[in-house]
Amino acid sequence: MTPRLGVCSWSLRPTDPADLAAKVRQCGVAAVQPALDPIRSGAWDLDETRAALSAHGIGILSGMMGMEGEDYSTLDSIRATGGVSPDDTWNANLAAGRANADLARTLGIRLVTFHAGFLPHDRHDPRRAILVDRLRQLAEVFADAGVAVAFETGQEAAGTLLAVLTDINTLLGPRTPKITVGVNFDPANMILYGMGDPVVALKALAPAVRQIHVKDALPANRPGVWGTEVPAGAGSVDWKALFAAYKSAGLTSEPGVNLVIEREAGEDRINDVIKARRLIEPYFPSSAIH
Numbered sequence: 001m002t003p004r005l006g007v008c009s010w011s012l013r014p015t016d017p018a019d020l021a022a023k024v025r026q027c028g029v030a031a032v033q034p035a036l037d038p039i040r041s042g043a044w045d046l047d048e049t050r051a052a053l054s055a056h057g058i059g060i061l062s063g064m065m066g067m068e069g070e071d072y073s074t075l076d077s078i079r080a081t082g083g084v085s086p087d088d089t090w091n092a093n094l095a096a097g098r099a100n101a102d103l104a105r106t107l108g109i110r111l112v113t114f115h116a117g118f119l120p121h122d123r124h125d126p127r128r129a130i131l132v133d134r135l136r137q138l139a140e141v142f143a144d145a146g147v148a149v150a151f152e153t154g155q156e157a158a159g160t161l162l163a164v165l166t167d168i169n170t171l172l173g174p175r176t177p178k179i180t181v182g183v184n185f186d187p188a189n190m191i192l193y194g195m196g197d198p199v200v201a202l203k204a205l206a207p208a209v210r211q212i213h214v215k216d217a218l219p220a221n222r223p224g225v226w227g228t229e230v231p232a233g234a235g236s237v238d239w240k241a242l243f244a245a246y247k248s249a250g251l252t253s254e255p256g257v258n259l260v261i262e263r264e265a266g267e268d269r270i271n272d273v274i275k276a277r278r279l280i281e282p283y284f285p286s287s288a289i290h
Contacts, residue, residue: 002252003251003252003256003257004259005031005259005260005277005280006029006059006061006260007024007029007031007260007262008035008064008213008260008262008263009024009033009035010035010064010264011263012024012027012270012273016044016048017048017049017053018048020049021052021053021056023270024056024058025056025058027273028274028277029261030057030058030059031061031260032053032058032061033061033063033211034049035064035066036064036100037066037096039103040096040099040100040103046103046107050107060108061111061211061260062109062111062112062113062258062260063100063103063107063109063111065100065112065113065114067082067083067096067115068089068093068096070082074226075193075226078155079118082115082118083116083117083131084117084131085117085131093138094134094141100112101142101145102145104142104145105145105147109147110146110148111148111149111150111210112142112148112149113149113184113210114151115151115152115155116131116135116151116152118155118156119131119160119161119164121156121157121163123163131164132164132168135151135164135168135181136171136172139179139181142179143172143179146179147179148179148181148182149181150182150183150210150211151165152186153189153195153201153205154186154188154189154195157195157196157201158195158196158200158204158205159204161205162204162208165181168181169181182210183205183208183209183210184209184210185201185202185205185213186212187199187202187215187216188215188216188217188229188235188237189213189215191235191236192217192220192226192228193227194219194220194223194227198238199245202245202249203249206245206250209257210257211257211260212246212259213261213262214232214260214262214276215229215232215261215264215276216229216230216232216234216235216236217229217235217236217237219236228265229263231272232263232279233275233276233279239283243280243283243284259280263276
């Protein structure tokens, strides 16, 4: 299969499955990365969700899992609450992982993405071994369901993330030889968190990239605060260079690393997603992405 173009469900702020399907089609795409937790929790009915997407001819590219208690109010708050780092939410997140893995298998989803949390660069940091073991456990839970996982980029530098991926995949090797942990590459997150040039990071992480979020941002004007998310094409991501790196790394070759538009700010989400789609399309012939 060649790479496909989709949109993140949460970007469209849907009220129910039918609303999601209608909004995805308004955006001019035919695929979605749904948030799994509303279905897992029962807020959305599984059969209704499948039926709504199927009726509109919308495919599912991957799933997304949120972690309990994550607070994105500030950089300090998400550093304390993000991913698998907090001890007091770990058991709940592991249980949610088991349920989301079963749900992904039911939906035929082969990839689920989530934020790992801020991973320490220092191998001697005692928290690093704890987080690596928790991520290994989650990866095994999903692998047992035939599902791979990918960590969102941004909360650590590319080199740190690569080292952690190596550690986890080494531990997983004997148990899950056909499924490895990878990266959901988000160029805007690299800017929002101040973690380096997105193009440089993509080149470094390319062998581990399983999916790319199309999102843009402007850097913060001082350390310790968020950058600003903006519509794709209005920020600091060099899309020409990024898509060149995407192609040269072989990420468009079979089976293909999909592009999924994400927008988490602003009030005109559908039009912002359409802008992102129009930004992407000139870089690819119609046969290369659909």
